[in-house]
Amino acid sequence: MSDDLVLLGIVGAPHGVRGEVRIKTFTGDPLAIGEYGPLLDERGRSFEIEDVRPAKEVVVARIKGVTSREEAEALNGVKLHVERSRLPEAEDEDEFLQADLIGCAVTDAEGGVLGEVRAVANYGAGDLLDIELTDGRSVLMPFTKAFAPRIDIAARRIEVAPPVGLFEVDDDK
Template sequence: MSTVVARLGRPHGIRGEVTVEVRTDDPDERFVVGARFGTDPDIGDLTLARVRVHNGRLLLTFEEVPDRNRAEEIRNTLLTVDDADTTEEDEDAWYVEDLVGASVFVADERVGEVADLVTGPAQDLLTVKLLSGAEVLVPFVTEIVPEVDVEAGRVVLDPPAGLLDEENAL
């Protein structure tokens, strides 16, 4: 089994460099020159040739991606690593697939389910689909999401007033 660590974004420049949506807690350890990644869909393994940050955005270059045209072709490809290659997991770390579909509760009242996890440079956001069908973004921080029980498929929120109001829906 493999774990997704990033999604390739749009090309940057003409030499095959791509932007990256990071999906790992340890990008500094994961994205090092020489690292090899599996891909989904399978386009063959990619070997990291260069890593840099530009305007707060991580940019990667791969040995197998010589130019902008190839970089555009592999856009939205997921980078994966074998689970055997992952480090010991943090007890407060979850995979997106573990969270999506989990029931969301405020106190003992079910208010919806997790529809997605949006990763960001400062913090991650849970996309919660409320029972009404509206979707709201919830900062994925301990103060607002004090409990995640993956085995039970349950996420408990302690939202500030107004966070789950439908006028804040996407």
């Protein structure tokens, strides 16, 4: 898949019998997913959201051409992307896409390389950086200003002040 595509949401289970689907969105405003125009999946298929409304932890959407529960079920798990060029410009320097963090070097305050960001995860309590350390181990670090005080996307570098012991080897294992 092209690096030019940014994940905006993932289609979930159907909602009702008329083809509506639940979508977990990754947009600042969940309802904004309907404002980007046609969205693409990994296979290059195009999807147009005709209507979207809020639900508890997702949005419920009607996708053009999907009119039955069976058609909606077939879309379960489809990842919806938009071309990066169609995204609005960042309003300030502290605003960036999670996708921009992947591949950034993770350094200490002196500039020593500790590892590289492999993914950004969120299991409900906030964003976590999945960092592959230089020794090959992987750790999850809370992605907060306290633990990642300086982010330089242009330089592909994140300076961290990790929680005590996070990067240390556990010799008991």
